[in-house]
Amino acid sequence: MRRVFFVNRFYAPDHSATAQILSDLAVALVQRGHEVHIIASQGLYDDPAAKLPLEETLDGVIVHRVPVPAYDRNNLGKRAFGYLFVYRQLASALRKLIGAGDIVVAKTDPPLLSVVVERAIRGKGAVLINWLQDVYPEVAAHLGVPFVKGPVSNILARFRDRSLERAYKNVVLGVRMADVVRQRGVHSNKIAIIHNWTDDQEILPVPHSSNRLRNEWGLENKFVVGYSGNLGRAHEFDTLLEAARQLHDREDIVFLFIGSGHHFARLKALVDEFRIAKQFQFRPYQARKDLKNSLGVADVHWLSLRPELEGLIVPSKFYGIAAAGRPTIAVTVADGEIGRLVEEHECGVQVNPGDGAALAQTIKRLADDPSKVDEMGRRARSLIDTTYSRKRAVDQWDELLRSA
Incomplete structure (x- = not known):
């Protein structure tokens, strides 16, 4: 069976939403016989200065982490610089680890990660799947993030669209998101709707x-x-x-x-x-x-x-x-x-x-x-x-x- 690499900024023991749902899926896939690798940063969402192990295996999932500097998320300039460093580190790790036939699943933390991942694996013979938890740069533009609007937003969106078009599949979270991706020119056969979830075995109705x-x-x-x-x-x-x-x-x-x-x-x-x-x-x-x-x-x-x-x-x-x-x-x-x-x-x-x-x-x-x-x-x-x-x-x- 092919190796599966998930790329996301955070992974367990991090408790951010993207890390938790990725952790759930990775462990479940290992239990079904997949060889699952994670490429993430050493930091934690609530503690960017944390230094988690660079290599470890958690519940059968092989985790590869890259060092990144701590930065102030409340300062947009410093956050942008931090993202650029994360992109470079994740891309470098990808180039070293993947080979022909591997499957690479790019999440959307940090934003526009699909663009970086698609370029990093180009020519490697790997299969790209994008897992969209949100749609950037449109989200940033609507939220009024400086510099991510007008011509800049349009340029970023074109790069993003290209990474979606070149993927084997783009996993979206609902019908409305599928419509948005389709309207950007991505063919329906490249879109799959898989809803997010919760731990419904642990979270039960309590009187x-x-x-x-x-x-x-x-x-x-x-x-x-x-x-x-x-x-x-x-x-x-x-x-x-x-x-x-x-x-x-x-x-x-x-x-x-x-x-x-x-x-x-x-x-x-x-x-x-x-x-x-x-x-x-x-x-x-x-x-x-x-x-x-x-x-x-x-x-x-x-x-x-x-x-x-x-x-x-x-x-x-x-x-x-x-x-x-x-x-x-x-x-x-x-x-x-x-x-x-x-x-x-x-x-x-x-x-x-x-x-x-x-x-x-x-x-x-x-x-x-x-x-x-x-x-x-x-x-x-x-x-x-x-x-x-x-x-x-x-x-x-x-x-x-x-x-x-």
Whole structure:
């Protein structure tokens, strides 16, 4: 069987989203007989100065790491320099390690990694598969990243498109993302939809009566609206904030935030400024082994995506929420990937971004109808079991790699 090389900036023991899902897949593929290699950096997402071993084997996965300098992610100039160094190191490692017949899977961390990988393996007789967690440079342009707009964005997009066209397959996360890639001129036979996943064997529905965190965090007899994970630039929270202000007289409703992110500090500051802090709780990331409890604390979760980013990013928080048997309030456009999904399968509610009044009414309606919430939660878990399980995604990856 051919060797499979995955290229990504981070890998286990890193806990970033891209590292976790890659770790899940790599270990599962080894268990199915594949020889899997990882090419990643020595650093950790939360500790760029970390020096993980350059070579090691984890759960049967052969990990090759390259040294990279620590840099300030909040400084765009230094981040750009750091990316360039990462690109060079990853490309150099690729050229040394791969040979004819190998399969190379390029993720999208750092952005535009497919361009670097395609050039590095050119002439090596290797097969390229791109795994798009997001679509750059369009995401950066929409988020207003300096220098990544106008002519520069167009040039970068052309290089990116070329790397997609030269790949054997481009794995995308949903129908909207497939449409975006197709509109860039990539033929349908080079696109495969494989949804992200969560650990649905570990994350299971936990009744409130059995969830120790409900008691520890003082949430008994409360209707909890949860958010778990990164609150980043792609997400908006103004809709939620306005809904919370309109629900200030509902002492039974609590907004629980678990995680961090670019907007996290700003949200906390506005909660204090609007004098609604008693409605909110902020908690740090919880251990992965305890996700079933931290996700199960809430009665319902919300997620958001800025409308202009539909098709460029898919909020993968949905899969963990659904695995925990909880409904999702999708603050997204109605025809967005997750907004459409929750309405079609009746496992949540879609609310338009900016419509705080509609969100407040939705939360109030759900808080007053626990049987409705329970039924939505059961449908959400059923959807994971039948359509979005980790096993199903691994089956699809296994089939794709064997077909290559």
